[in-house]
Amino acid sequence: xxxxxxxxxxxxxxxxxxxERFHLGETPSTPAQLMRSRFSGFVLGLTDYIERxxxxxxxxxxxTLSPDDYWRKLEIxxxxxxxxxxxxxxxxxxxxxxxxxxxxxxxDDGRWLYVNGETETRTFLPGRNDMCLCGSGKKFKKCCA
Numbered sequence: 028x029x030x031x032x033x034x035x036x037x038x039x040x041x042x043x044x045x046x047e048r049f050h051l052g053e054t055p056s057t058p059a060q061l062m063r064s065r066f067s068g069f070v071l072g073l074t075d076y077i078e079r080x081x082x083x084x085x086x087x088x089x090x091t092l093s094p095d096d097y098w099r100k101l102e103i104x105x106x107x108x109x110x111x112x113x114x115x116x117x118x119x120x121x122x123x124x125x126x127x128x129x130x131x132x133x134x135d136d137g138r139w140l141y142v143n144g145e146t147e148t149r150t151f152l153p154g155r156n157d158m159c160l161c162g163s164g165k166k167f168k169k170c171c172a
Contacts, residue, residue: 032063082135111130
């Protein structure tokens, strides 16, 4: 299986080569690795992993993941220091959308933890010649347009 954080990426890694090790207990060594593994955790519904990697000072109580969102692609825009700027593309009942966030992480007792982020969600309409986000491998104009 392709790792969820690698979906629609050239030379995509398998889940076993990428995020599975973090979900099984290995500690990510950078905020970008943690961000990728958290995205995969959201896609796979790994609520316990998301909670474990969220700093207790900002972690919501009783976290539930929405089964109605279909996460399609992760794009790391920039990773520098303790921040990761990313775009996460998904499909919901209204169509395609993108969640863009600049996330803050903290190194706590040798482990990177998510603290919070500046988030914006907006509708996303792929260009006619872009690959469709549904995962078909076809251009948008010949698929979901």
